[in-house]
Amino acid sequence: MYLNVHSHYSLRYGTMSMPQLIDEAVALGITQMVLTDINNSTGVMEFMRTCEEKGIKPIGGMEFRRDKKLLYIGIARNREGMKELNDFLTLHNLEQKELPDLAEAMDNAYIVYPFGHTETLRNNEYLGIRFDELSQLYHQDLLAIKDKLLVLQPVFVADKLGYRLHEYLRGIDLNTLITMVGPADKCTDTDRFLPPGELESRFNKYAFILDNTRNLMNTCVMDYPKGKVHLNRRTFTGKKEDDKALLYKLAIEGLERRYGKNNKAALKKVKEELKVIDELDFCAYFLITWDIIRYSMAKGYYHVGRGSGANSTVAYCLQITDVDPIELNLYFERFLNAQRTSPPDFDIDYSWDEREDVQDYIFKRYGKAHTALLGTMSTFKDRSVIREIGKVMGLPKAEIDSFTDRTKEAENKNNPTFKKIMAAYALMGNMPNQRSIHAGGVLISEEPITYYTALDLPPKGMPTVQWDMYEAEKIGYDKYDILSQRGIGHIKEAVCLVEENLQQKIDIHQVKIFMQDPNLNTRLHSGNTIGCFYIESPAMRQLLIKLGCDNYLTLVAASSIIRPGVAQSGMMKTYIQSFHDPKNVKYLHPVMKETLGDTYGVMVYQEDVIKVCIHYAGMDGTDADILRRGMSGKYRSRTEFDKLVEKFFEGSMLLGRAEETTREVWRQVSSFAGYSFSKAHSASFAVESYQSLYLKTYFPREFMVAVLNNYGGFYSRWLYVHELKKAGAVVHLPCVNHSRQVVCIRGMEAYLGLIGIQGLENKFIELLPEERRLHGDYTGLEDLVRRTGMGLEQVIILIRVGALRFTGRSKKELLWDVHMLLGKKDKPLSDAELFRVEAKHYELPTLINTKLEDAYHELELLGFPLSLSMFDLLQTGYRGDLCTSELISHVGKIVKMVGLYVCEKTVHTKNNKKMWFGTFLDAEGNFFDTTHFPDSTPVYPFRGTGCYLILGKIVTDFGFPSVEVIRFAKLPIVDNPVMA
Template structure:
C-alpha cells in the first residue's frame, strides 16, 4: 500500500534511515513497501537487502512470542522533483525497470537538463502522478494517479472515475512519527536557507506522512475499494527479488580480455612471469614459489581481471604518458603486483604478509592505491572513462553526515540567532560556559538528532568503479564539478553490492620527483634512473640526512613530527624508515606505543614481552604493533581468530565497517576465543587495549614501505641535485611548509635566487646553471592572463628592450604593470622603480588606453628628466612581503628593531641541555594539541638567524590562550630538553618582537 516511502537519503527531507523504516514496518505488520527517494536511488539496494536481512532474522525471543519471521516485499523507484515540487513517482517492475529509471535520471543529471513535466514511456516501470482537482492528463498504459485519503471527496464527478483502474493509494511516508515532523522542518529550513518559522507549507511534508498499519490505511479508502485493489495489483506486478543474493558476487568487470576469463589467466601469468625475471632474475626459487601461491589464490577468487585492469592503467601511464606513479595500499603486499610494476615495493625483501591483501577466506575486495602527480591524475582518469563503455565506469561517491559540529552554526541560523551568539556557541574554548545556556542545549539536542543523517552526496577522492553490467542497474549517476559520472552511494554500499574500487589518487611528492628529474636533464644534462631504489637505500649520504632529521622538501618525512621521530630513532636505514612511517600515525602516538617503540628500539635486549605469542609475532618490532598486519597476526596467533575474522576485525577498527552490531560481535568473539587459548583476563584486556588504540590509525606495512621508497627517491634528488630538486618542490606548490621555507632552502643550496623578471622568468620557477628566477605565478594579484602572456611573448619575439615595448607587446593594464614594477620585474630597463612608475603613467595614464600591437610607424614618447627619487631596502622588503608573501633578499630578522639574536643558536642546543636560555626564532609553523584534561598545548617550529630549525613546546600552564601572533620573529625564554637525542625548548615566556615600520606607511 505504501508506494512513496522516503528515507533519510531524500536529503534534507526524510528523517528515517533504512533499517528504521524496515523495522517500523515490521512492527506494524506491513508486508510491502516502495522506497522512492527524491531524485536519487542511493538507498534502493540497501533497502532490498535490509528487508531480506530483517525478514530472515530469527531471534529466540521472537520465536517464544510466537512471532513468525517474514520479509517485507521490497520494491524500489525514484520520486522525481523539479524546483522542490513533485512531478511523478517512478516504480520499477523489475531489475530492467530499475535501470530505466536510473538511466532517465542519470541522463538529466549528466547533461544538466531539467526534468520534463511529462514522464517518458517506460517499458518496465510504472509512473504515478499526484492527484489534483483539475487533473486532465491522458494516461499511458504504465501510468497511474495517486490519491491521498484526504482527497477522496474530490473524486465526486471527477473525470478520472471514467478510468478508475488508474487510481491508486498515495500515502507518502517521510517521518517516523509526528514528533519527527519538527526535525523535518529543521532539515527543510537548512535546505532553503531560511528561518524555521519561514519555511513554506508547500515545502514541507504533511504531519501524517508516517507509517500506519495496512488495515488502517485500507479503511481510509473503504468507500472506493477499487483504489486499494489497483494498488495491490501494481505492487504484485513488481518483482525485484533478483537483487536477493545469498552469496555476494563481484560486480566488477569479469574479464579484461574480450575472449573471456580463461585468456585473462594466461595473460596474467605471462605478464607476471616476465616481470619476475626482470625483478628477481631467472632462477629465484623463493620468488617462484610465492608467485605460484599468489596466482593460485588470485585465480581462485576470480581477480585476474582486477590485476590486469590495474596493470593496463599503469602501462598506459608509463609508456604513453611517461608518467611516474607510486603503487601503495595493501596491493603492494603482492609479488604479482611487484612484478607487474604496479608497485615498487619488494614483498620478499620486506617479508610482507600477502594475506593482508588477499586470502582464500577473504570476502571483502582487495585494494590498489595508485598515486600520480597532482597535475597528471586527470589524464589517467580520462583514459579509464574512454576505454570502458559508457555507464560501465563511474566515480565512487561519498555521503557526508551532520556529525560535524559545524552544523550547530546552521541550526543557529535557522533559529534566527545573531552571528555573535552563534560564534560563541561554536567556540571550543567556551564549551563549559555554553553547557549552562538553554539555547545552546536546544542546539545540541537538535544536533544529536541530526548528526547521523546524510547531509550531501559528493565524490570520492579517487575511487573508480568498472562494472560488468551497466552500473545503472544499481544506482543513478550524478555529475559533480569534476566532470565524471559518479554513483549515488559510497564505498560501504559499493562493497555491500559487490564492487571493488580502483583508487587513482594524486600527491604533490610525485610531482616533485617527476619535475626534478626533468630539470636535472635540462640543467645538468644528466639522466636519472629514479627507480634504482636498491642503490638509494644503501647510500650513506642519504641515510646521513635521515639521521640528522633535515629532509626538508622530501615527501612525508619533512614535517616537524616526522623530523623529530627520525632524530629520536637515529634513523639511517630503509626498514627503520618503514616503521617510522607507521608509528607516526595518531593512534600509535596517543596510546604511548610510539614512545615504547623508541625505547625498545634503543634497548632491544631489555624488551619484556607480554607473552610468548606476542614475542613470536612481534619480535621484529620489539613487541609493539606497528603495522596493520601485526593486528591480524595478534588476533590470529594470540586470540585464535581465523584469518578472515582477524582481517575483518582489523578493517572494522580502521573505520571501514559500518555495522556497529557486527563489530561488537567480533570484539566478543576476540575475548571468548582468547580465553579459550588459556590467557588471563588481565593479559587479554591489555592486548585488546593496544589493538584498539592502534588499529584505527595504522598503515599496512606495504603502504609504509611505498612511502619510504618515495622518500628515498626524494632524498636522492635533494642530496645530489639540491638546486634542481628545490625548484621542483616550489613548482609543485611545496609540501608541509609555507612557500618561503622552500625558497630559503633553495638559497641554502648556493643557488642565486632572483626576483621575477619579465626578461628571464617563466610562469613557474626556472633555473639555468646557478641562477634561479622566481615565476610569475607566485605574484599575488597578477592575473593568469599576464602570467601566461609575458613569457610566451618573450619566447616568440625575443627579450623586451624597454618599458614602452613591453607595454605594446603584452597589452598589459596599468594596475598589472604597477605590480610588476613595484616588485622589480622590469629592472632590466636600468631604471629605478619610482622612475618606472612615473613612466608607466606617462604611457598608460590614469585610464587604460588601447595601444595597437602593431604600428605603421614606431613613435617614441617624449622623455622627461626627473629628480632623483629615493628607494630603500626596507621599502623593497615590505613590497616583496606584500606581493610574494615573503622578502627574498631581506632576512626577516633584519625587520627587527633589536639586534639581539638570542644567547643560544639551534646548532648549539645540545650543549645546553637542562638550561634555561633565550632564543630568537622566525616563526615557521605550529600545531595545536588537546590534552587529556581538555586544555590546549602547542608545538612550534622556528628558524634561527643562521637558518637552522628548532622546535618548541608550549604547555597550558605556561602559555596564554593562544600564544602565536602570526608571521614574524619571537623572543623565546625556555628550558632546553632532550628526548632520545632530539633537543627542543619547553617555553616559559614567549613574545613577538617589534619591527621597523614600512617607510611608505610611516610617510
C-alpha cells in the first residue's frame, strides 16, 4: 500500500537510510513498496538490491516537486517506465526548465496526482488520497473517479525521533529556526509506516481504494538484470571480435615502439595481458581509453596516465601511460585479474585548461544519451553542521562558537544543550546533504544511461548522474577518470615558452633519457626542486636529501613514503635507516623479508599491503584487495570490512604467527594502507617529476614563469617570483605597455602579469593588453584613459603598482594628473568628442617618490614587494649569526638566525599536543627548516608572514640540518612613510 516512500536521498527531507527503511518495512510485514524520492532517483538501484535481499518487491518511482509544492508522483511499471521518469526529470534539469503542473504522457509509468487535482486524467493517471482526506469523499458521486483513487500514505520518518530530525533538516534547508518551520515546509508526524492493519482499517469504508492500490502495484515489475553486470559500452568497433583484433594490432605496434622488434619478454607479457583483458571483456574499455588519448595527443595536449592502470604493459604500449611496468616489475594482476571484484580504472591527468575539451570530445564521440559525469554525495559529517544545528535552535553566536571549539569539549560534555546538539549531529552525521560532481569520473554506457539514473546539470554544464562511484560500481559501471592538475599545466606551458622565447623545440616525453641525466639527478639529490611536481614541498625536499635520492627508482619509493600513513607510523624513518644500512635490517618476520625484501621490510606501496595480507595472514587476493580498499575509504560496508579484519587475525593465527608480531604487522598495515599509493601511481608521479626537473634544470626561467601562470603550486606566489629571479631573470613590475594578463618573458626580461594586481577588474585585465595589441602602445596617461575608458579608482591602482612608469613621471605626479583629468566624476571619457581638447598642464613642485613607498604599494597590491626585499624592510640590519650554507658545520650549537617565513605545518604528537615545522629563507635567499616542539610553541607562536629572529639548536637527521627552536619572535619592519 505504500507507493510514496522516501529515503534520506530526499535531501534534507527524508530521514531513513536504505537499510533502515527496508528493515522498518520488513518488521511491519510489508511485501512491496515504491521508492519515490523527491526530484531524484539516486537510491532506486540500491533500493532494488536491498529489497530483493530482504524478500520485498521493489518498485521504482519519483516524487516531483516545484519549490515546496507536491506536483505528482511517478511510479514505474518496469525499467522502461523508470527510464521515462528519469528522462522527464533529466530534460527539465538539463534545459533548466521548471517542472510543469501536469506530467507528460508516459507509456510505462503511472502518474499519481494529489487529491484535489481537477484536470482530466489520462489512462495511466490517478488520484492519491490520504486517510485524513477521506472525509472529503462523503456525499460525493464517486463513479467518475472510483477506479482512479489510490491510497496515498507518504513515508518520511520512522518514529518521533525521526520526525524531530526531519524538523532539524528542514530548518537547516530553509536557514530558519526550527520553530519557524511551518506545516507547508515539512511532512506530518503521521507520514510513516503504520502498524500492521492500521492503514487498511482507516480505509475500510473504501475497500475499492485499497484494491486499486494493490492492483496497480501488482502490475509493476522492475525487470532489471540480476547479478553482476557490465553496463559500460560493450564494444568500440561494433563487434567484440573486431575489438579484440584491433586491440591486439595496436598493442603489438606499440610494443615495437616501446621495446623494439625482438623483445621476447615484453611480447610474452603483452600476450598474457591481452588474454586476461579479452577473457574479462575489457577490450572496449582499453580501446575507448586509447581513443581518448589519441584525440588529446592529436590536439597537442599532454597527459599523464596513472593509477593501477599503469601496471599494464598493454596500456604502456598504447601510450595511455608512460610508466614501463617491466622495468619496475609491476604486476598486472594489481590492475586486472579474474578474482578482482572491483572494476579497473585509468586515471588520466590533463592540464587544467584542456580537460574540459577532452570531456566534450567524449560526450560528442559516444553520445549524450550514453555519457555522463560521475556524481558524488557530500554528507553532514563535517563538524560545521554543529553550527547549523545551533542556528536552527536559535542559540546565540557566542554559545555556538563554544560548542564548535574542540578544546572546550570537556567542559561542554555535561551541558544539556550541547548534548542535544551532539545527539542530532550523531543522527545526521552520515546522511547525504547534497549531490555534487566527482573529481573526474566519466561513464560511457551501452544503454541510455537514464535507465539507471536521472541526470543533473551542475555548474560545469555537463550531464551528471545522481549517484556516486560506489553505487556506479555496484550497478555495473566502470568509470573513466579524466582529471586535471596544475603540474601538467606547468610542463605544457614551459615547453611552449621555450619554443617561443628561445626558438627551441623540446620532446618532453624522452623521460628515459632524463632519468639518466646526471644534472637532473644532482638537482634531485640536493632537493633543489621548487616548482617541480610532487617534489617541491619542504617534507619532500627533506626526504630527497635524507635518502640521497639520485635516481628514478628511489624517487618512485619516495613518492609513496612521503604519504601520511608511512610517515606517521614511524615507517618512513625505518625505511631511511634501512636504505642507508641494508645489511642490518631487522625484519618482523621471515615472510616480510621474502615479500618486502626490495623495500627493506617496509610497506611502501598498496601492493605491499596486499602481499602481506596474502603471505603473512593467508588471505586470498580478492579479500586482501578489498581490505586494502576499505582502509583507503573505498569500501562502504563497515560490517563486511570488520569481517575481513577478523580474517586477517584468524588467518595469521592458523599459520602459527606470534600474536605480538601479528599486532605489530596489523598496526603497520592499518596505519599505512589508507594513505598509500600503488607502485604504478608513484611511478607515474616520478615520471612527471623528472619532466619538471628537466625543464627547471635547462630552462629555469621559462619553467618558473609557467609555474607562476598555472598557479596551484605548494608555495605562495612571491616564492616563485623569488625563484625566477634566482634563475637569472630580470623581473619587472606590471606595465601597461609590456605586461599581458599573465607573466610573460622575453629573453631574460620577465614582466609580472596584470592578473596578479589586487583590485584591478577582470574586464581591464583582459582589455589593456588586447587594446595594446590592436592599436599599439599607450602614449601616456590621457591616451590610456581615452582608449580603455578606465575610471579614477582603476587608474590609481595602475599608478600605485607602477604600471604607468613608462610615462617618465613619478607616481605622485601621475596621481595629480589623473585627478586633474578625471576629477571626482569617475567616469570614462567619450570617444565621440567633437573636438579634442588638450588637458591643462600645471607646474608642480618636485614630488619625491621613495623605494620604501613603492615597496608598501607592492605589498598592498601584489602581496609582496619587488622593489625591496622583506629583509630590506626590517628595522634592524642584523641578519643572524650564520646562513643556511653554514648550518651543517655548526651541528649541536645554539645559534641565532634571521629567516623570512615561507610556510608552516602543524602536526599532532602521540599525546595529542600540537607541534610545528617551519620553512624560512635566509638573507641570501636559501631555505632552512625549523622544528617547534609543544613546550616552546605556545610561548613563541607563528605570527604570519614576515621575518623572524630565531634562537635554536642545529641538529641533523640523515645529513639534513635543521633548527630546533628555543625562542622565536617576529621582527618589526619600518613604518609606511605614507602613513607616518
